[in-house]
Amino acid sequence: MKKTSLKDIADQLGVSKTTVSWVINNKGDEKKISRETQEKIFELADRLNYKPNQLARGLSLGKTNSIGLVVSDISNVFYAKIAKVVETAAEKHGYNIMYCSSDENPDKEQRLIQMLKDRQVDGLIISPSKVDSSQILQLKKENYPFVLIDRYFPRIDTNYVTVDNEMGSEDLIRHLIGQGSRRIGFISVSSHLGVIKKRFAGYKNALKKEGIKFDNKVVREVDYNDVEGTIATAIRELIHPPYKVDALYFATNYLTVAGIKTLNKLQIRIPMDVAVVGFDDLDFFDITYPPITAVAQPIEEIAEKALEILIDEIENREATTPKRKVVLPTQLRVRRSCGHVNI
Amino acid sequence: MKKTSLKDIADQLGVSKTTVSWVINNKGDEKKISRETQEKIFELADRLNYKPNQLARGLSLGKTNSIGLVVSDISNVFYAKIAKVVETAAEKHGYNIMYCSSDENPDKEQRLIQMLKDRQVDGLIISPSKVDSSQILQLKKENYPFVLIDRYFPRIDTNYVTVDNEMGSEDLIRHLIGQGSRRIGFISVSSHLGVIKKRFAGYKNALKKEGIKFDNKVVREVDYNDVEGTIATAIRELIHPPYKVDALYFATNYLTVAGIKTLNKLQIRIPMDVAVVGFDDLDFFDITYPPITAVAQPIEEIAEKALEILIDEIENREATTPKRKVVLPTQLRVRRSCGHVNI
DNA sequence: GCACTTTGATTTACCGTTTAAGTGTGTTAA
């Protein structure tokens, strides 16, 4: 028992496919199809449980009402939440989402974007992992609607929605210094990424403004593909002489989690032995031991804004209006890990 | 500059679309197309950056190489991880995933499943939120390939992959009792769900085996749409007279998180004032205060097994082989929240 | 020399939908 198609309905009623198509798409009145015929069509469509084939529809219309979302890791809470908000918001506009994880792998990202284009998504939301922005330039050249989130390329004119990483980072570190820290280790991954650079810049700004000399020796980069292992090494080095940092700043949420785990394992007490702060807040940072001070990103806003811009671009393609660049403020969440505070 | 199609290549080379299609799909040799022609086609396809339109391909083939994944909440770490594993595994088989969150809303779930079918996904992986299984029956009737994960319907013969919720729950509670707890509150959501029932059954089994009388008064169900609020009420009631539980068992990961937050707010010490255990482990349960004892589900296995079964069913549709039912064991992760243990 | 096969394609139809253009009939206005 195969699925019913327009043709089945048309044949059974002795009308043409066109008529059925019009009626089903509620253009019956506009196209002056008689009430009687319309009713017959609706009735039969209902009875046969007719559902339009969206592939055929998409092929014919050149529009699929679907959007691709490419992030580095959908199982990272930050992106999972973005995904959820985007999905919910998209549904309201009649769009569906296809998500993919690039695993910070530029080749995979390339393939995913191509795959989504092959499937004719109407637009893309991308958190690019690439240093090299060739595929973004390509999308731009093709005039394919897309919005970057979280990460973007300052030299390329594209839509993007991000947060003020530099300022957020600076606030965080100045607060940390205010709590008494003087030697602050900086631990990151993928330091080639713009956002990480900004966070690093904010860290340096803070040191400067607070009159602390920047020391490149306490800056470490761990390997995305072996966070657990490399972060342990980095931390062990930093907390011992000759570096002996009195605070650690983790540049992403998963680094913070991995860092705390390592510190626990090494029996380093937080914040007594070493204070800890992280960029990007997580739901459970207030029930960890100790609760972790972090900079929070406005996830909902990022996701909603990105989708809004994208849909606007998809639906009003006319003029290539100036690309929209949105930078949202972050929020400092002070908890116990950064030093002696009453919370 | 529109996208190049088969026809463009065919026209420019003066051959037919079919020939081009064959060559592009590497059937050139099989179909005995001359080396020369093949090379010309490949060369031009490359030069014009030809990429097959997957909508058209899907329409023609009746196969899209895509799979739908419907879970209750993609931003829940458990499902986000499932999604990630499924996505990675699917890629290896040449399939893409479309995920959706049903928000535990049966109507939305219904719509999502229909939407995915409209988009002609080749199969579905579903974690059903519905009590009423009509849509699952419908899928079964249509012989649509699908696999249920996490949750399933014992009365319906379908493929499913789940864990032994009852046994996992029992182990957990027996361990808790072994640590000295006697009055154990049970907090759940959506108690109509099979998995929750099983966890509840395991809880009761444990009590029975350990000679503790079951008391329905310390069983609470909170509202999925207001976990924070309703769980606070439930906890406050349970820890005070006349109930005065000495332990709390949270039936899902997010309940555990919300529960710990509430307990912290109320300044109840864990495990001194009340011990805590939860079903479903999370990455950070070992860095919370205190680290939380929980039952872990083998997420990777669940996801991989489900996908394996689904792809098998999609690709070897012949006989409706007996449906496959997989029940995986859980793993107890003992940490400090359940009482005095040396870890 | 004739039938038969192989080679290297082409033609045609189809997947399910949308849509521009056309058609036959009856009514109306000039």
Add this chain to the structure above:
DNA sequence: TTAACACACTTAAACGGTAAATCAAAGTGC
């Protein structure tokens, strides 16, 4: 009396691909 128009549709092409059937020319076997 005839052109124009409204009505209620239908026809046919298009979207971009796949697949079965067909075909012409060359090669092979006897």
